[in-house]
Amino acid sequence: MKYASHDVPVIFIGMGTCGLASGAEKVKVAIEEELKKQNITAQIVPTGCVGYCAKEPIVDIKLPGKDRISYCEVVPKDIPDMVKTAIVDGGIYKKRFLGSYGKGTSEVPSINDVPFFKRQLKVVLENCGVINPNSIDEYIAAGGFKALDKALRIMTSAKVVQEVKEAGLRGRGGAGFPTGVKWEMAHKKTADHKYIICNADEGDPGAFMDRSVLESDPFRLIEGMIIGAYAIGASSGYIYCRAEYPLAIQRLLHAIEKCKEYGLLGSNILNSGFEFNLKIKKGAGAFVCGEETALIASIEGKRGMPKPRPPFPADAGLWGKPTIINNVETFANVASLINRGAHWFSSIGTKSSKGTKVFALSGKIANSGLVEIPMGITLREIVFDIGGGIPDQKKFKAVQIGGPSGGCLPDSVLDTEVDYESLKVVGAMMGSGGFVVMDEDTCMVDVAKFFLTFIKNESCGKCVPCREGTKRMLEIIERIPVRYTSSENKLDQLQRFKGIMHLQRLADVIRDTSLCGLGQSAPNPILSGLRYFKEEYEEHLYERKCSSKVCKPLLTYVIDTETCEGCGLCAKKCAAEAIVGDKKMPHYIVQEKCVKCGMCVETCRFGSILIN
Amino acid sequence: MKSFIEKCCDQCWHSVEKPCDHFVACCTEGPLCHKDDKCKEKFQKNK
Numbered sequence: 001m002k003y004a005s006h007d008v009p010v011i012f013i014g015m016g017t018c019g020l021a022s023g024a025e026k027v028k029v030a031i032e033e034e035l036k037k038q039n040i041t042a043q044i045v046p047t048g049c050v051g052y053c054a055k056e057p058i059v060d061i062k063l064p065g066k067d068r069i070s071y072c073e074v075v076p077k078d079i080p081d082m083v084k085t086a087i088v089d090g091g092i093y094k095k096r097f098l099g100s101y102g103k104g105t106s107e108v109p110s111i112n113d114v115p116f117f118k119r120q121l122k123v124v125l126e127n128c129g130v131i132n133p134n135s136i137d138e139y140i141a142a143g144g145f146k147a148l149d150k151a152l153r154i155m156t157s158a159k160v161v162q163e164v165k166e167a168g169l170r171g172r173g174g175a176g177f178p179t180g181v182k183w184e185m186a187h188k189k190t191a192d193h194k195y196i197i198c199n200a201d202e203g204d205p206g207a208f209m210d211r212s213v214l215e216s217d218p219f220r221l222i223e224g225m226i227i228g229a230y231a232i233g234a235s236s237g238y239i240y241c242r243a244e245y246p247l248a249i250q251r252l253l254h255a256i257e258k259c260k261e262y263g264l265l266g267s268n269i270l271n272s273g274f275e276f277n278l279k280i281k282k283g284a285g286a287f288v289c290g291e292e293t294a295l296i297a298s299i300e301g302k303r304g305m306p307k308p309r310p311p312f313p314a315d316a317g318l319w320g321k322p323t324i325i326n327n328v329e330t331f332a333n334v335a336s337l338i339n340r341g342a343h344w345f346s347s348i349g350t351k352s353s354k355g356t357k358v359f360a361l362s363g364k365i366a367n368s369g370l371v372e373i374p375m376g377i378t379l380r381e382i383v384f385d386i387g388g389g390i391p392d393q394k395k396f397k398a399v400q401i402g403g404p405s406g407g408c409l410p411d412s413v414l415d416t417e418v419d420y421e422s423l424k425v426v427g428a429m430m431g432s433g434g435f436v437v438m439d440e441d442t443c444m445v446d447v448a449k450f451f452l453t454f455i456k457n458e459s460c461g462k463c464v465p466c467r468e469g470t471k472r473m474l475e476i477i478e479r480i481p482v483r484y485t486s487s488e489n490k491l492d493q494l495q496r497f498k499g500i501m502h503l504q505r506l507a508d509v510i511r512d513t514s515l516c517g518l519g520q521s522a523p524n525p526i527l528s529g530l531r532y533f534k535e536e537y538e539e540h541l542y543e544r545k546c547s548s549k550v551c552k553p554l555l556t557y558v559i560d561t562e563t564c565e566g567c568g569l570c571a572k573k574c575a576a577e578a579i580v581g582d583k584k585m586p587h588y589i590v591q592e593k594c595v596k597c598g599m600c601v602e603t604c605r606f607g608s609i610l611i612n
Numbered sequence: 613m614k615s616f617i618e619k620c621c622d623q624c625w626h627s628v629e630k631p632c633d634h635f636v637a638c639c640t641e642g643p644l645c646h647k648d649d650k651c652k653e654k655f656q657k658n659k
Contacts, residue, residue: 137615137658140639149636262617263628263635271633 009042009087012060012068014129016049016215017208017247018369022056023075030076031059034083042087048216050129052116053369055098058129061086067102070111116367119386121348121374123356124332128216128370133251136258139219145264147338151227152272155338160231161187164334166342168354173199173290173327174402174431175517176353176420182324185314186232189322194234197318197325198225199295200241200248203287204403205454207434209358210328212370214241214248217332218255222278224331226264227338229276232324236277240295243282252280287404287458291516292317292325294460305462306516327432329358349375353419357433363400364439366391373418380414383437394439398532402431404451404458405521407528408444427528429521443550444533445540449477451525459518466519469510473526476503480540481551500541504530549611552596556612559600561586564608570600616658620651 011031015024028044035042050058055072059082062068069086074096085093092108099117104110111117122128131138139145151160165180186194198221202210213221225237241249256278259265267275281299288294289304296318298304317323333355337345346354353375359382362368366388373382379399383389390396398408407428409416416426423430438447456470476499482492507523514520530537539545546554559570559579564586571579571587578594581587589600601609616639619626623646626632638644639658643651 137639140616140636141658143640145636146640153633261628263626263631266628268631270635271631 006043006062007064009040009064010045010062010068011042012045012047012062012130014049014056014058015046016129016212018049018053018212019056019058020247024057026076027057027059027074027079030079031083034079038083038088040083040087045132046134047131048128048133049212049370051120051125051212051370051372052098052367054367055369058098059096060101062101063087063090066090067100067108069100069108070098071096072098115388116369116371116386119377119381120372121356122372123336123348124213124220124329124358125217125370125372126336127220128212131217133216133218134254136219136255136262139217143339144219144335145223147335148223148226148264149270151230151338152270152274157187157231157233160227160338163338163342164231167337167345168342168349168352169330169333169337169345170353170420171326172329172333172357172430172432174405174429176430179326179330182314182326183228183231185312186234186322186324189315191322193236193319193321194232195318195321195323196225196229196232196234196237197292197295197299197323198237198239198331199290199292199325199327200239200245201283201290201295202242202245202328202432203285203290203458204432204434205451206360206362206400206436207403207432208360208362209370209433211245211248212360213328213332213358214245215251218248218251219259220332220335221252221328222255222259222265224334225278226269226276227334228324228326228331230274232322234324235275237279238299238318239278239280240283240289240299241280242285244285249280249282256280286460287454288460288516288518291518294516295325296323303460305460306518308515329433350417350419350422352421353430357418357430359433359435361387361435361437363436364390364394364442365437375419376417378415378417379409382418382435383414387437390437390439394441396437397440397442398438398444398447400436400438400447400451400525401434402429402521402524403434404454405429405518405524406431406434407524408438408447408532409528410532412532427524427531429524441548441550443546443548444529444536445477445480445546446548446550448525448529449474452477452522455518455522455525459522463513463515463519465510465513466515466522469506469514469519470522473503473506473510473523476500476506477526480537481546481553483544483553496541500537552598555596556591557589557594557596557598557600558610558612559587559589560608560610563606565606567605569605570603570609573599573603575599614658616655620654621646621648623648623651 059074060070082093099111100108161183169179170176289298291306293307294304313323358372413426452474459466461467479496566584576595578590642655
């Protein structure tokens with residue numbers, strides 16, 4: 001591994017988006033200043049994200065001839081002590097110690113024994129947070145481009161396709177279509193030009209797997225794409241990346257230039273006679289452009305809208321030519337698969353879902369970040385063993401898998417294995433890897449409203465079931481928590497019940513008749529909500545109550561006259577002038593005027609505002 | 613030799629215009645086309 005033979009200390013700083021957001025840049029400046037102050041010669045290497053986003057900024061120190069030691073949640077004021085202890089004295093700075101990249105001892109445990117990493121199996125993420133994403137040399141030193149070398153020198157294109165097919169790699173973008181079968185379709189097509197596209201238009205709320213791979217190991221994606229292009233006979237490729245990922249785009253552009261400089265992109269790659277050129281196309285952030293025909297339209301300069309299939313892109317895709325589209329994680333699997341072989345890859349996972357899957361843990365979970373697990377482990381293991389459970393002693397309520405088109409799963413199905421088929425059975429889907437955990441304070445009606453709002457806003461409008469259906473579903477859901485005043489027409493209340501009665505049928509129609517996957521899976525948040533959290537919907541409807549205290553129209557704010565000191569602060573802050581009372585006397589909230597903004601709760605210093 | 617693209621000596625001929633089939637293997641195990649301890653040391657140090 002690179003740096004093994006270095007004779008000066010090497011300091012690695014996690015500078016992915018998560019690291020930078022946590023203050024890695026300030027930590028880097030502090031380290032540079034301290035090294036200068038103490039007259040220490042050391043090399044500083046920026047890396048990507050190691051996955052443990054909750055513990056950023058992460059700084060690793062490797063002294064010559066010693067193991068690399070990882071420190072977490074480092075802040076600038078730690079640096080003087082840290083440099084003295086870990087570099088000058090050659091010891092361990094225990095205050096921020098995370099783990100050792102070496103074998104580990106009882107005093108200095110291995111990073112692989114940290115619960116967050118223990119159950120993980122890193123294939124796609126093996127270099128993330130470990131190497132400098134801007135250094136092609138580091139990627140090569142870590143075994144990079146060996147798979148390309150093998151494919152071009154030893155394997156025929158048909159053999160590469162066969163290997164991917166035998167490995168059982170399935171598309172990691174969501175649907176799980178077998179990658180080898182897809183590649184074979186394009187491989188068999190005769191055409192003067194073929195294309196390969198990487199779908200890096202990661203749009204699911206709560207998903208950041210692709211961004212992290214692009215930022216932390218861009219050469220792995222490029223290597224996978226070159227191998228894919230060789231397999232199907234494509235000479236041009238695009239990475240369709242959302243413009244909201246500026247760091248990823250910057251690192252990809254740099255990586256593409258480096259590959260050209262090293263003769264790994266362009267004509268006659270490694271003297272094989274194979275030519276492949278790669279470009280980046282920035283997406284404008286439309287969720288529907290993650291759908292492959294819409295993505296192709298967007299690259300062609302048209303409005304991003306899906307087309308009916310067939311023809312499939314493998315037959316007639318970009319500019320009417322055979323085109324293969326895979327997502328970032330799928331391509332990022334290819335190099336390891338070719339290097340270690342189909343047998344190795346298919347030995348990981350379950351009968352129908354091979355290999356590993358990367359998930360982005362977010363929401364109410366202790367260890368938020370990026371995890372890569374072998375297919376087949378349970379959701380419970382991800383939430384509690386890797387994710388560290390729910391913070392603040394709160395209870396687990398649900399996990400949302402598969403993005404807005406996925407489903408919310410309760411505790412009763414947490415022992416489900418991570419597997420394309422098993423997740424479908426319980427009403428969710430693998431999706432691209434969003435994994436949003438919710439605790440007891442989350443209202444499932446509100447969650448359904450959030451995802452439906454997202455889907456309605458992102459519907460391209462081409463087909464009626466999705467365009468109109470998602471809007472109508474959202475209206476029904478929005479009507480659930482509304483509290484009508486007695487003066488309003490009772491018809492509105494009747495509409496609320498009527499809507500609920502029609503919800504299931506409407507969901508079925510949208511699922512069965514929409515043009516693309518976005519519409520077909522749009523009802524999933526509602527369907528899984530009705531399946532697993534029916535009582536909560538009923539509570540909102542019949543008891544007009546939101547136990548999670550989220551749906552504001554159903555809440556009543558009252559002042560506890562026993563504890564109210566009559567300071568008047570809440571009355572001053574109340575924009576609706578709903579709070580009345582004399583000075584130093586208990587105050588009251590006029591319910592008719594109250595707009596449930598919650599400002600009084602935030603203002604009261606005595607905890608006298610109660611929410612019923 | 614600061615990077616793998618740099619030539620270890622005059623005997624290395626890999627370039628974008630005239631690529632070597634063994635470039636990738638050479639980076640980590642090189643030099644492969646000739647024997648030279650000094651060149652080997654350069655590769656090892658970069659590795």
